[in-house]
Amino acid sequence: MAVLDTKALGRATLARQLLLDRADLTAHDAIGHLCGLQAQEPQEPFVGLWSRLRAFDPAELSDLLTGRRVVRTHLMRRTVHLVTAEDALSWRARHEPMLRQRVLGVYRREFAGVDLDELAAAGRAATADGEPRTMAELARAVAGRWPDPSPRALGEMLVSALVPNAQIPPRGLWRTRAGVRNVPLSSWLGREADPPSADASDPVGQVLVRRYLAAFGPAASADVRAWCGLAGLPAAIAAMRDELVAFRDERGRELLDLPDAPRPDPDTPAPVRFLPAYDNAILGYHDRGRIIDDDHRGLSVTGARVVLVDGRAAATWSADAGTVVVAPLRRFSRAERTAVAEEGRSLASFLSDGDADGVRITDPA
Numbered sequence: 001m002a003v004l005d006t007k008a009l010g011r012a013t014l015a016r017q018l019l020l021d022r023a024d025l026t027a028h029d030a031i032g033h034l035c036g037l038q039a040q041e042p043q044e045p046f047v048g049l050w051s052r053l054r055a056f057d058p059a060e061l062s063d064l065l066t067g068r069r070v071v072r073t074h075l076m077r078r079t080v081h082l083v084t085a086e087d088a089l090s091w092r093a094r095h096e097p098m099l100r101q102r103v104l105g106v107y108r109r110e111f112a113g114v115d116l117d118e119l120a121a122a123g124r125a126a127t128a129d130g131e132p133r134t135m136a137e138l139a140r141a142v143a144g145r146w147p148d149p150s151p152r153a154l155g156e157m158l159v160s161a162l163v164p165n166a167q168i169p170p171r172g173l174w175r176t177r178a179g180v181r182n183v184p185l186s187s188w189l190g191r192e193a194d195p196p197s198a199d200a201s202d203p204v205g206q207v208l209v210r211r212y213l214a215a216f217g218p219a220a221s222a223d224v225r226a227w228c229g230l231a232g233l234p235a236a237i238a239a240m241r242d243e244l245v246a247f248r249d250e251r252g253r254e255l256l257d258l259p260d261a262p263r264p265d266p267d268t269p270a271p272v273r274f275l276p277a278y279d280n281a282i283l284g285y286h287d288r289g290r291i292i293d294d295d296h297r298g299l300s301v302t303g304a305r306v307v308l309v310d311g312r313a314a315a316t317w318s319a320d321a322g323t324v325v326v327a328p329l330r331r332f333s334r335a336e337r338t339a340v341a342e343e344g345r346s347l348a349s350f351l352s353d354g355d356a357d358g359v360r361i362t363d364p365a
Contacts, residue, residue: 001248007266009290010311015262017281018052027060036083042172044276058174072167074160077229078102092193094204099161107153120162130187205236218257226286270311272343277303322356324348328364
């Protein structure tokens with residue numbers, strides 16, 4: 001097998017993630033290609049799309065949310081993701097066992113003796129009217145029958161695991177602050193989520209693997225698992241192995257990929273890119289070394305927004321009163337500093353709707 005070094009993997013990731021060249025895609029098509037955007041911070045997907053698309057208008061994403069073509073829902077890793085309506089309906093059942101187990105991982109003692117299927121049925125009955133509810137309201141609706149779990153535990157189990165839900169607008173709209181209100185996915189999108197497949201070859205899992213590799217590959221099976229949280233994908237990978245190509249990384253891990261997917265030359269120039277908090281370009285791997293150094297790996301799980309310079313995390317950034325503030329993790333060359341400042345000014349203009357373009361680069365930590 002050919003060996004792909006860290007730089008080659010990094011360039012492949014940038015290409016698949018639309019970060020090497022901004023793409024001429026609609027926001028809907030980009031969200032589909034990327035297998036969704038992590039979105040527990042409601043405004044972050046706007047920056048994620050701005051960094052990836054050549055002509056992105058925030059109103060386009062807001063319209064997709066109000067038009068019910070994309071939804072905010074708990075899915076991969078039990079985190080809130082912004083995904084297309086089609087993917088939400090197709091993928092939800094495949095994720096449900098993982099969603100249940102992840103809630104139990106936090107609240108197992110509180111759910112001792114609770115029949116989760118009965119709790120799910122009660123949750124579906126309580127939300128059958130399609131009215132928006134907060135997590136606390138839904139927990140109160142069933143608490144009389146299950147008094148032992150705390151309201152928080154009941155709410156999280158119902159909203160993120162047992163009852164497929166969508167977080168509805170105005171949460172997630174451009175420059176809008178709004179609390180979380182949930183409605184059943186079936187009410188919001190007009191049909192039930194696809195049922196689980198009984199096919200042992202795991203056809204939905206095969207779709208997930210194929211889509212993941214298109215957006216993140218080449219990657220190891222551990223990377224696929226880290227992205228989606230699903231442990232049971234070996235059958236899917238085995239069923240489709242003949243259509244994949246294999247490489248190794250410098251650690252000797254087997255990496256799988258689609259034959260015709262882009263794998264740019266490692267020396268391809270990589271432009272400066274500003275990533276939002278919790279961007280899957282970093283979080284979507286078990287081995288995140290292709291983009292972020294081990295010394296800075298913690299940034300990927302603390303919600304830090306990072307700046308990519310030459311394809312690697314080289315700074316963090318924040319926005320303050322119309323100014324983008326960049327905090328380097330290392331010293332920049334003069335050319336790098338100029339490129340970071342230029343992209344930072346563009347981002348400041350985007351975030352302020354054209355009212356400001358300030359950028360400030362601090363001294364390295």
